[in-house]
Amino acid sequence: MKFTTALRSSSVRWAGPVVLLLTSLYYLTGEVAPLSQYHHWAPAIVSAPLMVLYALAYAVSAALGVWESGRLRKAHVWELLPSRSRYRVAANALLPVVILSWLVLLLPSAVSLVRSGTVPSLDSLRLPLMGMVISVAHAIVGFTLGSVLPQLIATPVVAVVDWIAVAFTRATEPYWLRHVSGQFSDIGFGEVPRLVSVAAPVLLAGGIAIGLMLLWLPFGPRALRGVLALGVALAGVLGAHHITRDWPHTPPMATGLAAVDCTGEQPRVCMPQVASEHLAQAQREASDVLRTLHAAGVPGTAPTRIEDLLTGTASAGSGDRVWRMSLMSADQPHEAGYQVMVRALKFRCAQVPVVRAHSVWLWAATRTGQVEAYQDRRRREGVTPQSQQIESEVGAQVRDVLGRAPGEQARWIRSTLNSSCTASST
Structure with missing residues (x-):
């Protein structure tokens, strides 16, 4: 079946406009900070709108998967086409559903990148790709449920349950629940989720989806297929739990990845390249302040290096020889100098x-x-x-x-x- 043929009979024709309208509302009302706050860091700009849209994308996939499965069951497709691959029939029916859920994730991210004038990077694709894979898994789960549950009742129930199960993990404990749900918080400047952070929710959702697909195998005893499916699903769930069980509130992140420029000596001042136009001014102010305070009798050792807080972890720059402060916000005269002055006055x-x-x-x-x-x-x-x-x-x-x-x-x-x-x- 061609994609256009599948689309004409798909629930996406009537559900698509509603879903895209909801996506627009989520995007417009869910923006908690101006995009300028992310300083053209593509992974952060992409993650900001996704934070409120993961649950919607997954719920759409699961609910419309239920609907498509029920539609095929009502049309007696499985009886009329017993020789056709069950996987191909399901793929044809679910393709429009999956594409719609992908649009929920990709359109807001693309709009944010355009609005901020930011070029996407490979690192900025990690979270959208994670969401896209998990959306496919939710569609498969929904399709399986739709083959045994009444279509009109199961579709809205699955939509609500799926949305709640994902969205509410942000406010629940233990923390591993949010880490395996596919619901990711926004990220900061210079940060990128580590691969293990996006792999854990994919492992859980993918394990369940693959386990359910094994039930559709056209050969082998039904009991054996059931045991095999259960084993694969449990392996995915337990594996994801084992990976994330000891994680704190924030999953593993790679930090300090933004390109940095440095200038000067005693102290050497380093800032992200996106704010490098203020670098010379910040170094000059820092040097003048430290020299003046030392001459005035202020005790203490001057730093050899001053870095921005956003260029790495807070602990990486601790100590008297390396100071970390908010240099990117120091775009006005004396802002950097004043921060250095306060840091130098050690009570x-x-x-x-x-x-x-x-x-x-x-x-x-x-x-x-x-x-x-x-x-x-x-x-x-x-x-x-x-x-x-x-x-x-x-x-x-x-x-x-x-x-x-x-x-x-x-x-x-x-x-x-x-x-x-x-x-x-x-």
């Missing part, structure tokens, strides 16, 4: 009284020419009568310190940073 205590902390920061901002950046940060925190009173006290203290000799200022900053621990603030 002995983890929690510091607000007046003491603000006094140190304002003093350092004045010495490094970043008073405006300090004031902007305070405005972002909110202006209240209490904050105005605090800043008035801070300003008076800092003016007094700045009026002292350089040696006295150096002693003051060292003493303040090493003061005893009391009430806390950030």
Whole structure:
């Protein structure tokens, strides 16, 4: 049977417009962050709309698979064409259904890539391909159910049950349930799901689907086929559980994959290439701030390298010699310098009284020419009568310190940073 012939008789003709309308609504209402947040990282841009569409794609595959199977059963196709391969008949009926479910996954991803002006990469195909394979498995499961269940009742029930079973795993424990469901959360800049992360849900869904297909074998005792099918399905389920049982909330991810540019020495500053236009400015500000603070008597060892938080795991850049901070957001003058300044002022205590902390920061901002950046940060925190009173006290203290000799200022900053621990603030 040709594809066009199968399409004319398929449920996709009446279900397709409804499904694509739902896909559009999911896409428009499910966007939780602007695409610019992903900085042209194709895997993240693709994953963002998929997060709310996996369940819909799988439910469509399963439900319409039930409908197509019931339609063939009502038409007595199996009795009229006993010599034809059951697999070929099922494939012809399910092909339009599978293509529709693929459109649910691919169209929103393509739209997001176009809107953001981002070129897709091989890594960005991992999650769509995972969803496409699992959609085929759900269609096979639905087709099998439709061969024994009443069509009109089973179709909506399977749609709802399938959607709930996938969508609700995001909010359930144990965590392995979400990892084998085919429901994947969005990913961050520079991240890509490891192959094992996408293989686990494919193993579960594929194992069940292949097990059901073994029941259709045209030879062998029915009992033997049943045992073989059950064994394959259980192998898929247990294998997926074994792989994911110890995973935390987030499945294994490869991180720090975005291309990075570096410049300068002492410190060497590195940023993702997508923000490299700010690289020279960030390095210059960091170098000037560190040199000025060292000359002013601020204790501590300057870093040899400063990296963006998005270029790898947080633990990879820990330590005094490598600093990690939000450089990609530092697209305004003094943004990078202010972050470096705050990082360089190391209090002995983890929690510091607000007046003491603000006094140190304002003093350092004045010495490094970043008073405006300090004031902007305070405005972002909110202006209240209490904050105005605090800043008035801070300003008076800092003016007094700045009026002292350089040696006295150096002693003051060292003493303040090493003061005893009391009430806390950030």
